Amino acid sequence: TGSTRPERILAAVQRKATKGDARSVVNTIDQYCRYQEWAMNVGDEKGAILDSIVCEVKPSVMLELGTYCGYSTVRIASMLPPNARLLTLEFNPAYAAVARQVIAWAGVEDKVVLIEGPSGDWIPKMKEEFGVTSFDLVFLDHWKDRYLPDTKLMEECGLLRTGSILLADNVICPGTPEYLEYVRGSPRYESKYFRSHLEYTRVEDGLEKSVFLG
Ligand SMILES: CCCNc1ncnc2c1ncn2[C@@H]1O[C@H](/C=C/CNC(=O)c2cc(-c3ccc(F)cc3)cc(O)c2O)[C@@H](O)[C@H]1O
Numbered sequence: 731t732g733s734t735r736p737e738r739i740l741a742a743v744q745r746k747a748t749k750g751d752a753r754s755v756v757n758t759i760d761q762y763c764r765y766q767e768w769a770m771n772v773g774d775e776k777g778a779i780l781d782s783i784v785c786e787v788k789p790s791v792m793l794e795l796g797t798y799c800g801y802s803t804v805r806i807a808s809m810l811p812p813n814a815r816l817l818t819l820e821f822n823p824a825y826a827a828v829a830r831q832v833i834a835w836a837g838v839e840d841k842v843v844l845i846e847g848p849s850g851d852w853i854p855k856m857k858e859e860f861g862v863t864s865f866d867l868v869f870l871d872h873w874k875d876r877y878l879p880d881t882k883l884m885e886e887c888g889l890l891r892t893g894s895i896l897l898a899d900n901v902i903c904p905g906t907p908e909y910l911e912y913v914r915g916s917p918r919y920e921s922k923y924f925r926s927h928l929e930y931t932r933v934e935d936g937l938e939k940s941v942f943l944g
């Protein structure tokens with residue numbers, strides 16, 4: 731049995747990226763996925779928008795839904811101050827195993843808690859298991875039809891406070907129509923679209939930033 735795409739991405743990181751250098755890991759994955767084989771990382775163009783929002787918000791506690799290979803996990807963690815925490819949820823054990831090694835190679839494991847399992851099970855346990863009061867920033871990048879149910883679940887679990895920010899990837903491609911309709915139509919959110927492109931392509935895509943108003 732051959733290697734999987736995430737395993738090949740990890741091999742590229744361990745071969746080419748400087749150990750302990752998060753930016754080198756990010757650049758290596760972007761290089762590999764642009765010139766060797768495409769993969770569903772948020773990528774360099776949308777990643778720059780993600781960086782600017784993480785820098786602006788300066789979250790103390792952040793949640794990422796859908797770790798995959800850990801590309802955005804490393805990107806975000808490299809922007810966080812030492813005492814900030816990034817919790818990231820991944821339910822595919824093989825992807826989680828790759829992500830743990832990518833996160834370790836980047837040297838950001840002290841800021842990251844990778845939780846293996848489905849968001850639907852873990853979101854209701856965030857307070858009791860991880861001492862989370864509320865999330866300052868949530869990056870949604872998992873199955874697109876789960877953005878809306880998981881947002882409603884976070885609301886119900888009291889994990890969003892006035893000013894909490896949701897940042898959603900792929901609102902155009904593959905698209906998250908129900909989620910967009912909800913956050914753009916709800917009086918409880920102030921939403922803004924950041925136009926960009928699908929990672930490593932010229933296809934339109936973008937990020938939706940939605941501030942929870944309480
Ligand atoms: C129970 C399911 C919901 N809860 C979940 N809880 C925890 N982890 C979950 C998860 N869902 C999915 N995941 C994980 O997130 C990741 C899934 C991401 C889904 N992303 C996409 O489909 C995607 C797809 C594209 C894409 C765009 C164009 C195209 F032609 C082909 C693909 C681009 C992207 O940027 C994407 O993010 C995987 O690692 C998966 O195991």
Ligand SMILES: [Mg+2]
Nearest residue numbers: 772871899900
């Ligand atoms: Mg994505």
